Amino acid sequence: MSKNKKNDFYNILLGQLLSQDEGIDAEILTNSALNAIKIASLNRNFPIISNILLKASSDFQRSNSSLNQIIFGSNFKNPVGLAAGFDKNGVGAGLWNYFGFGFAELGTITWHAQKGNPKPRLFRIAKEKAALNRMGFNNEGAEKFLSTIEKQKIPMPGNRPCVLGVNLGKSKITPLDEAHKDYFLSLRLLAPLSDYAVINVSSPNTPGLRSLQGTKQIIKLIRTLKDLSNCPPLLVKIAPDLSNEEIDEIARVANENGIDGIIAINTSLNRFNLKNLIIKTGNTLEQENGGLSGLPLEKRGLEVIKRLRNSTNNALPLIGVGGISSAKTAWERIAAGASLVQVYTSWIFEGPYLVPEILDGLTLQMEKHGFQNIKEVIGSEEPWK
Numbered sequence: 109m110s111k112n113k114k115n116d117f118y119n120i121l122l123g124q125l126l127s128q129d130e131g132i133d134a135e136i137l138t139n140s141a142l143n144a145i146k147i148a149s150l151n152r153n154f155p156i157i158s159n160i161l162l163k164a165s166s167d168f169q170r171s172n173s174s175l176n177q178i179i180f181g182s183n184f185k186n187p188v189g190l191a192a193g194f195d196k197n198g199v200g201a202g203l204w205n206y207f208g209f210g211f212a213e214l215g216t217i218t219w220h221a222q223k224g225n226p227k228p229r230l231f232r233i234a235k236e237k238a239a240l241n242r243m244g245f246n247n248e249g250a251e252k253f254l255s256t257i258e259k260q261k262i263p264m265p266g267n268r269p270c271v272l273g274v275n276l277g278k279s280k281i282t283p284l285d286e287a288h289k290d291y292f293l294s295l296r297l298l299a300p301l302s303d304y305a306v307i308n309v310s311s312p313n314t315p316g317l318r319s320l321q322g323t324k325q326i327i328k329l330i331r332t333l334k335d336l337s338n339c340p341p342l343l344v345k346i347a348p349d350l351s352n353e354e355i356d357e358i359a360r361v362a363n364e365n366g367i368d369g370i371i372a373i374n375t376s377l378n379r380f381n382l383k384n385l386i387i388k389t390g391n392t393l394e395q396e397n398g399g400l401s402g403l404p405l406e407k408r409g410l411e412v413i414k415r416l417r418n419s420t421n422n423a424l425p426l427i428g429v430g431g432i433s434s435a436k437t438a439w440e441r442i443a444a445g446a447s448l449v450q451v452y453t454s455w456i457f458e459g460p461y462l463v464p465e466i467l468d469g470l471t472l473q474m475e476k477h478g479f480q481n482i483k484e485v486i487g488s489e490e491p492w493k
């Protein structure tokens with residue numbers, strides 16, 4: 109089947125639904141997909157399912173060693189990952205490699221199970237290839253997450269086809285001044301199964317969470333978590349809405365306190381030039397609470413990576429996320445300094461063929477530039493040809 113035919117297949121199934129803001133609720137669609145993924149992951153050795161997965165992997169996976177890198181001590185088969193927030197409960201942990209991802213970030217997971225904010229809380233903004241969400245860390249909690257992962261019988265860290273990170277957040281009921289204890293409890297439980305862990309202090313939908321990006325607060329958090337004897341490589345995920353000076357400061361503090369990498373960016377409270385756009389609720393984007401994701405984030409996502417690269421003096425691996433929707437935008441993020449990239453909103457709009465399309469595009473660009481390995485692209489500032 110040609111690539112366009114394959115894309116047509118996704119479009120026929122979902123494209124109509126995804127091309128309009130009205131229609132089936134975005135969260136219901138996400139949960140339906142996750143239910144199918146959960147069943148497939150639990151039963152991936154059953155003949156019918158393993159045949160489907162074999163077919164999926166032949167379509168989506170690329171085994172090109174020039175895309176391979178060791179980062180945080182883990183073997184990333186390629187630099188494209190699934191961003192946090194899609195698989196909040198880890199139900200697809202055994203399956204993400206079949207979709208071609210080099211890594212997947214599970215969560216956000218909190219210590220206490222929580223329902224999140226009232227629904228509706230996830231909105232498509234189809235024309236802009238964007239989304240607005242105010243989910244509020246709905247998740248089943250760290251203990252249930254552990255059993256969900258165990259049930260899938262996934263190989264242990266170091267031995268996996270797809271690197272798995274866990275993204276940790278603060279439970280809503282935990283007071284802000286006890287946040288470090290809440291993150292610590294989750295990390296202590298989940299460290300043995302995590303290739304890396306992320307301190308998420310940048311989601312806009314948990315009251316006060318972003319204040320944990322402040323110097324004193326983040327130092328306390330990092331030091332508490334680093335005290336864990338088996339602490340996995342620890343990353344921090346930051347917001348796009350920090351000022352450039354605040355970005356420099358968090359990079360400095362992260363560096364000085366032993367953080368292993370920085371993920372930039374989370375969803376934005378900024379509405380860019382879309383303030384007056386009316387969404388499904390009948391209100392304008394400016395009137396609605398929540399974080400914006402997708403194409404409108406592309407420019408800021410790139411700026412933040414460039415800024416981080418300078419302020420960390422290249423010392424820390426960076427993961428670029430926000431508005432990456434093509435091989436070109438992935439290349440630009442890597443050439444600006446990201447070692448790895450993640451996708452979320454564009455993966456929903458474009459469908460699963462986006463991952464191989466990015467991987468093929470990166471490979472072709474490397475050939476055009478005469479690079480042997482993706483590592484050479486990082487921070488090269490080489491333009492897309």
Ligand SMILES: Cc1cc2nc3c(=O)[nH]c(=O)nc-3n(C[C@H](O)[C@H](O)[C@H](O)COP(=O)(O)O)c2cc1C
Binds near residue numbers: 243345400402403
């Ligand atoms: C519905 C939704 C839920 C999200 N949930 C989380 C989350 O739980 N934790 C997190 O760190 N980021 C979360 N994110 C942010 C994404 O991981 C990513 O940083 C952001 O969407 C920008 O990437 P994108 O433009 O490719 O979507 C969420 C994004 C969306 C759209």
